[in-house]
Amino acid sequence: MTHAKKSEVLQGTLDLMILKTLHALGPQHGFGIARRIEQVSRDVLQLNEGTVYTSLLRLMQQGWITAEWGVSDNNRKAKFYSITARRSSLP
Amino acid sequence: MDNVRICRLRALAARLRGLFQSQKRDNDFDEEVKVHLQLLVDRFVAQGMSQEEAADAARRQFGNTTLLQEDRRELRTCVSVEALARDVRYALRSLARSRAFAAVAIGTLGLGIGASTAIFSVIENVLLEPFPYKDASRMVFLRIHDTARGEEGDRQGYTANEFLEFAHQSHVFDGVIAASGDLVLYKQGEGVEAFDGADVTPGTFEFFGMPALHGRVLQPADYQPGAPPVFVIRHKTWMERFNGDPRVLNKTFVLNGTARTLIGIMPPRFGWYGADVWIPETPVPGAATGVAGLTRRWFLLGRLKPGVSKAQAAADAMVIANQLAKVNPQDYPAHFQVSAKVLGDSVIGRFESTLYTILAAVGLLLLIGCGNVANLMLARATSREKEFALRAALGAGRARLVRLLLVESLVLAIGGAALGVLIAWGGLKLIVAAMPQDFIPSESVIELNAPVLAFTLAVAVFTALSFGLAPALRAARRDLNDPLRSSGKGVIGGFGTGRMRDTVVVAEVAGSLTLLIAAGLLMRSFAALREVQLGLQADHVLQSLLLLPEDRYKTPAQSRGFFQPLLARVKELPGVEDATASSALPPYGGEDSKIDISGKSHEYEWHALVQQVSEGYFHVLRIPFKVGRSFAEEEVNDARKVAIVNETFVSSFLRGEDTMGRRIKLAALATPADPASEPWFEIVGVVADVTNSGLQAPVQPEIWIPYTITGSGAQVLMVRSERTPTSLMNEVRQAVWATDAGVALALPGALEDRISQRLYAGPRFSFLLMAIFGCLGLILVTIGVYSVLAYATSRKTHEIGIRIALGAERADVLRLVVTAGFRLVTAGVGIGLIVSLLLGRAIEAELARGVKPYDPATLAATALLLMVTAALACWVPARRAARVDPMVALRYE
Numbered sequence: 001m002t003h004a005k006k007s008e009v010l011q012g013t014l015d016l017m018i019l020k021t022l023h024a025l026g027p028q029h030g031f032g033i034a035r036r037i038e039q040v041s042r043d044v045l046q047l048n049e050g051t052v053y054t055s056l057l058r059l060m061q062q063g064w065i066t067a068e069w070g071v072s073d074n075n076r077k078a079k080f081y082s083i084t085a086r087r088s089s090l091p
Numbered sequence: 092m093d094n095v096r097i098c099r100l101r102a103l104a105a106r107l108r109g110l111f112q113s114q115k116r117d118n119d120f121d122e123e124v125k126v127h128l129q130l131l132v133d134r135f136v137a138q139g140m141s142q143e144e145a146a147d148a149a150r151r152q153f154g155n156t157t158l159l160q161e162d163r164r165e166l167r168t169c170v171s172v173e174a175l176a177r178d179v180r181y182a183l184r185s186l187a188r189s190r191a192f193a194a195v196a197i198g199t200l201g202l203g204i205g206a207s208t209a210i211f212s213v214i215e216n217v218l219l220e221p222f223p224y225k226d227a228s229r230m231v232f233l234r235i236h237d238t239a240r241g242e243e244g245d246r247q248g249y250t251a252n253e254f255l256e257f258a259h260q261s262h263v264f265d266g267v268i269a270a271s272g273d274l275v276l277y278k279q280g281e282g283v284e285a286f287d288g289a290d291v292t293p294g295t296f297e298f299f300g301m302p303a304l305h306g307r308v309l310q311p312a313d314y315q316p317g318a319p320p321v322f323v324i325r326h327k328t329w330m331e332r333f334n335g336d337p338r339v340l341n342k343t344f345v346l347n348g349t350a351r352t353l354i355g356i357m358p359p360r361f362g363w364y365g366a367d368v369w370i371p372e373t374p375v376p377g378a379a380t381g382v383a384g385l386t387r388r389w390f391l392l393g394r395l396k397p398g399v400s401k402a403q404a405a406a407d408a409m410v411i412a413n414q415l416a417k418v419n420p421q422d423y424p425a426h427f428q429v430s431a432k433v434l435g436d437s438v439i440g441r442f443e444s445t446l447y448t449i450l451a452a453v454g455l456l457l458l459i460g461c462g463n464v465a466n467l468m469l470a471r472a473t474s475r476e477k478e479f480a481l482r483a484a485l486g487a488g489r490a491r492l493v494r495l496l497l498v499e500s501l502v503l504a505i506g507g508a509a510l511g512v513l514i515a516w517g518g519l520k521l522i523v524a525a526m527p528q529d530f531i532p533s534e535s536v537i538e539l540n541a542p543v544l545a546f547t548l549a550v551a552v553f554t555a556l557s558f559g560l561a562p563a564l565r566a567a568r569r570d571l572n573d574p575l576r577s578s579g580k581g582v583i584g585g586f587g588t589g590r591m592r593d594t595v596v597v598a599e600v601a602g603s604l605t606l607l608i609a610a611g612l613l614m615r616s617f618a619a620l621r622e623v624q625l626g627l628q629a630d631h632v633l634q635s636l637l638l639l640p641e642d643r644y645k646t647p648a649q650s651r652g653f654f655q656p657l658l659a660r661v662k663e664l665p666g667v668e669d670a671t672a673s674s675a676l677p678p679y680g681g682e683d684s685k686i687d688i689s690g691k692s693h694e695y696e697w698h699a700l701v702q703q704v705s706e707g708y709f710h711v712l713r714i715p716f717k718v719g720r721s722f723a724e725e726e727v728n729d730a731r732k733v734a735i736v737n738e739t740f741v742s743s744f745l746r747g748e749d750t751m752g753r754r755i756k757l758a759a760l761a762t763p764a765d766p767a768s769e770p771w772f773e774i775v776g777v778v779a780d781v782t783n784s785g786l787q788a789p790v791q792p793e794i795w796i797p798y799t800i801t802g803s804g805a806q807v808l809m810v811r812s813e814r815t816p817t818s819l820m821n822e823v824r825q826a827v828w829a830t831d832a833g834v835a836l837a838l839p840g841a842l843e844d845r846i847s848q849r850l851y852a853g854p855r856f857s858f859l860l861m862a863i864f865g866c867l868g869l870i871l872v873t874i875g876v877y878s879v880l881a882y883a884t885s886r887k888t889h890e891i892g893i894r895i896a897l898g899a900e901r902a903d904v905l906r907l908v909v910t911a912g913f914r915l916v917t918a919g920v921g922i923g924l925i926v927s928l929l930l931g932r933a934i935e936a937e938l939a940r941g942v943k944p945y946d947p948a949t950l951a952a953t954a955l956l957l958m959v960t961a962a963l964a965c966w967v968p969a970r971r972a973a974r975v976d977p978m979v980a981l982r983y984e
Contacts, residue, residue, distance in 0.1 A: 030123060031130040048154025049131070053123065054162050074133075078126050079119075 014047070014055045019083065022065060027082035029072060030056065056081055120163065124156055158486065175498065182499040192471060193503065195874070196464045200507025202867055203460030204550055205514025207453040209522060210860075212515065212543040214446050220542075221435055221535040223360040224299045229395040230434040233257070233408050237424035239695060248388025250422070251374035253415055254292070257391060260411050263404045264393035268295045269374065270364040271389045275346045276640055276835055283835040285638045286328065286346070289366030293373060296323075298394065299363060306340045306355035313354075313371045321371065322346065323355040328367040346370070348642055362533030364390065392434065404431040424696070435532065442531065444936055445857050451933075452609060452864045455602050457554065459868050462599040463875045464503065465558035466592050470882045472496070472566040479566050493563045500559025501552070508551035515539060515547070525859055527852035561591065593915055596879050600919020601926060603865075603872040604957050608927040609934055610865030611949040613858040616939040620854055623939075625678055626781035626790075627712040629846055633816035633823060634676060634809045635839035643833070644802065647730060651799045653831055655728065657808070658705060660826040666814040671707035672798050673807045678846065680783025680793045684759030688744055689771070699740060700783055700791050701757055703798040709735075709778060711811045719751055719776030722797055730799040734772035738780045740792035750774050755794060760801065772796055786851075809842065816841040857937055869960055877964040880912045884968045888975055896977040904973045912965030920954050 014037075021036045022028060028036070033056075034049040059065045065081050072078040128149050135145035186193040224230065235246045249257065249269070258267040268291065275288035296308035304326060313321050322344075333339045343352050351370070363369070374389060395404055408429045416423035472479075479492055487495075516539060523537050531537075644650055654672045661670040675681040681702030688697070706722040708714075717738060726733050734755055741750055753774045760770040772794070780790045808827075812819055820839050827834055838845070884891075891904055931944030938944065 029126075031127045034127075049127065049152055050124070050154035050156060050159040053120070054159060057163055072126075072130075076126055076129070077122075079123050 014051065015059055018052065018055055018059065018081075019064060022081060022083045027070075027080040029070075029078040029080050031072075031078070033081070117160065120160065124153070124159075128153055174494075178495050178498040179502060181495065182502045185499065186502065189471070192467060193506070196467055196503050197506040197510055199460045199463050199871060199874070200504060200551075200554060201510030201514055202871070203453075203457035204504075204508050204511030204547060204554065205518060206511075206864060206867070207450070207457050207550055208511055208515035208539070208543060208547045209518040210446070210450050210453045211546050212519060212539055213522060213526075213537055214450060215540070215543050215546070216535045216537045217531045218435075218443055218446060221532040223358075223534055224301065226394060227434055229397075230392055231395060231401060231404055231431040232390065232392050232434065233405070233412075234430050234432055235412065235423070236428045236430055238426045238428055239424065240698070247390060249391055251387065251389060252376040253422075254374055254389045254391050255376055256411055256415060257393075257408065261393065261407055263395060263399045263407045265396045266294065266298050267391060267393040268292050268298045269389035269391040270295070270366070271372070271374075271387055272364070272366075273347075273370060273372075274638055274641070275368055275370070276638060276833070277344050277346050278833075283638075283640075283833055284332075285835040285837055286367040287365065288322075288346070288368045288370055289364040290372035291363070291369050292389075293371070295363070295369070298392075299361070301358060301361050303355035304358045305337055306353075308355050308357075309369065309371050314373050320349050320351040321354045322351045323357060323369045324353055325362060325367050325369075326357055326359040327362075329356050347640065360534050360536055365533040401431040401433070405429050442527075442853070445853065448609075448934060448937055449857065449860050449864075452606055452861055455606055456864050456868050456871070457550070458557075459599050459602045459606075459871045459875070461554050461558040462595045462602075463871055463878070464554075465561060466595050466875060466879055468496075468500070468558060468562040469565065469592050469595075470878070472562045473886075475566070492566060496563035496566055497555065497559050500555040500563070504551040504555035504559075507554065508547050511551075512539065512544070512547060515543075522860070525852075525856050527856055565591070592879050592883075596875055596915045597919040597922065599872050599875045600916055600957065600961065601923035603868040604920055604923025604954060605927050605930065606861070606868040607865045607953040607957060608923070608950060609930075610858070610861040611953045612934060612938060612942060612944060612946060613854070613861045615946060615949055616937070616942045617851070617854050617858040619939040619942050620786055620851060623782065623786050625786075625846070626779055627677055627714050629677065629712075629843040631813070631816060632711060632809055632811050632842040633819050633839070634807060634842045634845065635823070636676075636806060636837040637808055637827065638835040638837055639806075639831075640833045646802050647799050650802050651728065651730075653834070654705065654798065657827060657830045658707070660830060661808070661810055661823060664810075664812075664819065664822050664826065666819070667810055667812040669707040669710045670808065670810040671711045672705040673708055673809060674703040674798065674803070676807050676809075676845070677712065677842065678782040678784075678786060680781070680791065682759055684757045684794075686744075686758065686794070687756040689754040689756075691744065697744060698792070699736075699755075700793040701759060702783075702793060702795050703800065704795050705798055708795065708809075711809050712781070714781055715779045717777045717779055719774070721776060727797040727799055730797055732769070732772045732800070733775045733797065735776040735778060735795040736774055737778055737783075737790065737793045739790045740794065741777055743792045750777055757794070757796070816843075854937075854939065869957065872957070873960050873964045876912060876916065876961050877967065879915075880908060880965055881968040881971075883911070884908055884972045887972070889981070891972050891975045892977045892979070892981050895975060896981065901973040904975070905969050908969035908972045909962075909965045912961070912969070916958060916961040916965075920957060923957075924950060924954065 017037050017040070018033055021033050021040075025032070025036060030049075030052055034052050037047070037052075056065070056067070060067060060081075063084060066084055067079050067081045070078060070080040128146075131149035131152060132142070132145045135148050136142060140148065221227075222230075232247055233249075236242075237245070254267075254269045258264075258269075261267065270289045270291050273288040273290045275286040276283050277286065278284075291309070293311060293314045296310075302308065303323065306323075309321070309323060312318055324339075329335060329339070337356075339353055340356060341352060341354065343350050345351075346368070393404070395401075405428075408431065412423070412427070412429050416427075482492060482495075483489075519537060519539065526537075639650070639653065644653065658670050658672065661667060680700040682700065683698055684701045686697045686699050704722075706724050706727050709716065709721050719735070721735065722733060725731075736750070736755075745753065751774060754771045755774065757770045757772065778795075781793075782790060783793050784791050808823070810816075810819060810823060817840065824836055824839070827836060894904065895901075927950070928945055935944050
């Protein structure tokens with residue numbers, strides 16, 4: 001039960017971290033975002049990378065970000081997320 | 092702030108879309124996950140792991156994909172409609188598996204919800220929305236209150252002149268109308284029938300704003316001098332008298348000697364002034380006389396301008412009334428106040444508290460029902476511990492479990508509500524049949540309508556929450572390990588939830604006792620009413636109102652010309668002992684009048700009731716004389732100024748003085764069109780007190796005078812015979828028509844029946860409903876106590892087996908269980924008694940005089956009844972426990 005509570009606190013934080021990542025690096029796929037967060041938090045933050053996708057979906061639903069299929073660096077098909085134009089004036 | 096709102100809207104829209112595209116989205120996501128995992132594997136391999144190690148590590152780092160998929164689905168769909176549907180399906184399946192539980196729960200809830208729905212629909216239709224008229228809450232009438240007297244001195248009828256003054260001078264109304272009762276006779280078959288008519292002023296139908304069902308309503312043109320006479324009929328009257336035949340429209344009827352065309356039939360809920368027919372009439376100042384020479388009175392109704400309060404209206408009317416009082420001082424008390432009352436107050440004042448008391452009782456019943464179901468759920472939850480622990484272990488969150496259980500409760504409650512609506516539908520028919528008709532506005536139709544059904548639904552949700560929440564939270568809070576470890580019906584596991592169930596039982600017992608005490612008190616009160624000494628013998632008396640055509644019966648001589656031969660004819664009928672004419676029917680005693688007594692002066696006004704009778708009155712009703720004698724036949728026929736008074740009159744005005752030969756002046760007789768020139772009456776007799784203001788009110792001073800003094804003296808015929816009154820009816824009717832075929836008989840029947848029907852109906856209604864609810868409550872509590880004990884005993888079978896094996900006697904076991912049960916019942920009874928005493932005030936207004944809310948006999952009897960029933964409920968499980976075979980019990984696990 002306590003686990004559920006912790007992850008809820010994390011969700012909001014995670015949303016923000018993702019937004020900052022996209023703001024700093026431009027369009028990214030989920031893997032890229034996970035790497036960036038890992039790097040920024042200097043491995044202190046051990047997260048199930050899957051939860052990134054829950055955050056992404058939530059942000060998409062609220063209109064903060066959009067997604068489109070593209071091709072990754074190593075020629076794989078991947079979904080790229082980017083901050084919507086109107087929303088990119090983040091602090 | 093705005094941004095947040097937009098975010099929420101977008102999310103909602105996305106969720107709605109999500110309902111329809113779930114398949115494609117799921118595939119997309121799978122693809123994404125696959126890519127992500129592959130990238131992770133690539134990375135780990137690059138770091139030097141083997142392919143297999145890398146795949147494992149990638150999955151670990153990514154987390155549980157199934158859970159993720161679930162989360163995403165929840166995010167995508169509205170309040171997870173899918174999950175809800177799943178929960179409902181699951182709840183239905185699980186309830187279908189335990190049918191007995193479902194049946195008991197739904198039955199219990201159905202009773203509670205049904206009873207409260209039925210009572211609420213009465214309240215909705217009678218108290219909340221009784222009138223179908225627009226702005227009914229702004230329709231007020233004025234009442235003149237004599238500050239020196241009680242409510243019985245109030246006046247709400249006004250002369251035509253007063254009506255016109257109020258209508259024209261008032262600033263607070265945007266419309267004023269009036270109605271005046273008008274007895275309407277018309278020839279039908281061999282005799283004469285009567286309508287309860289109302290003369291209505293111009294603008295009446297515009298005021299209420301209801302169109303006719305068939306034909307049209309009265310229009311301004313119908314009030315013009317020389318306009319063809321017309322009238323409008325009430326729906327109920329049309330159905331009863333003419334079987335709803337539309338062909339009567341535009342037919343002509345001779346009403347009170349005038350040929351009038353029926354131009355309109357009103358919709359069912361139009362019932363202004365409770366009349367059968369509405370006749371146009373323009374009040375003319377100065378035209379004083381109405382029925383039988385009495386001053387005609389109009390009941391007036393005004394619609395307040397928007398924003399005007401009742402107090403403002405009363406203040407405005409007070410100014411006008413003060414002017415009127417200067418012109419006509421005899422119509423106004425020395426000190427008075429004008430109050431404005433809403434239309435609803437004219438009918439429902441007294442019934443209101445009765446209905447709310449009953450609603451409270453029903454609410455209590457519903458709570459007892461909820462308590463029962465909560466206990467059943469708790470017991471069920473205890474035996475489902477393993478199931479929930481397993482679910483939790485498989486990843487169901489706490490919220491998820493609570494929701495599952497709440498949905499199950501809701502399914503039960505909805506089932507209960509469906510059953511409840513059926514019960515309410517049937518119950519309403521009973522209630523309407525038992526309801527005192529005069530207590531409700533004629534406009535209100537008691538039915539199950541949309542607001543009532545909405546109420547039922549709200550109650551269902553409320554009950555689901557109230558009985559379902561506690562067990563659900565409890566089940567969800569459980570530690571996973573204990574239930575899984577223990578091997579089934581454990582020795583320890585069962586006692587954990589005991590205290591909560593006990594509390595519920597104690598509360599139930601307390602609630603049920605409160606209900607029973609209320610029912611008991613109302614029963615006592617009803618019995619006390621039946622025992623009220625009326626002071627007269629109502630058995631073997633036939634009574635009927637006689638409706639005389641006004642045009643032919645105006646003077647005392649005309650009235651006597653009818654009654655004298657009629658009484659002679661009736662007395663000759665076989666079996667008839669005596670007959671009398673009277674101006675009032677027991678237990679009411681005629682009109683109120685200001686009085687003076689010769690040789691007595693007094694500071695305040697003296698009032699007494701004046702009843703006009705023929706010489707046989709005291710003999711017919713067996714009213715004993717204390718002093719003096721009854722009227723002689725000649726005194727009545729010659730209209731001598733003689734009077735008989737009651738004992739209260741003597742003790743109020745002539746205590747310790749000589750009464751015989753004293754003279755009384757009756758002010759009321761000075762005003763009619765044919766004033767008794769010298770209204771001084773000589774007392775010739777004193778009779779014992781007879782109830783004369785209804786059953787509950789104290790006896791008022793009363794004076795009887797010969798009916799021949801005024802033209803309106805006699806309206807009632809009462810006949811005492813050896814035969815049953817109803818068998819006499821036809822012969823009396825023939826005698827009436829033989830005297831004058833134009834006279835109608837209204838409400839013929841046994842006096843005894845009339846008194847019990849009309850006067851006991853209100854108390855009987857409360858008592859009947861309360862008794863039914865009390866019994867239902869008792870049954871529910873019995874089930875409740877039984878089920879808790881039975882459950883606890885079955886969980887303790889193992890323990891009991893060990894006790895018996897170790898040498899406990901069966902009596903010990905019996906005592907163990909019964910004591911456990913009785914501790915709860917006694918606690919409940921104690922609390923119930925305290926609550927009842929505290930609530931006593933609330934019910935006091937409903938009780939007859941002399942019955943106290945702390946009536947010890949009632950308290951003791953109901954508490955005992957509850958204890959005995961509860962003892963039975965304890966006994967059955969206790970016996971079962973005592974019969975436990977230790978060997979079987981020990982092998983049980």
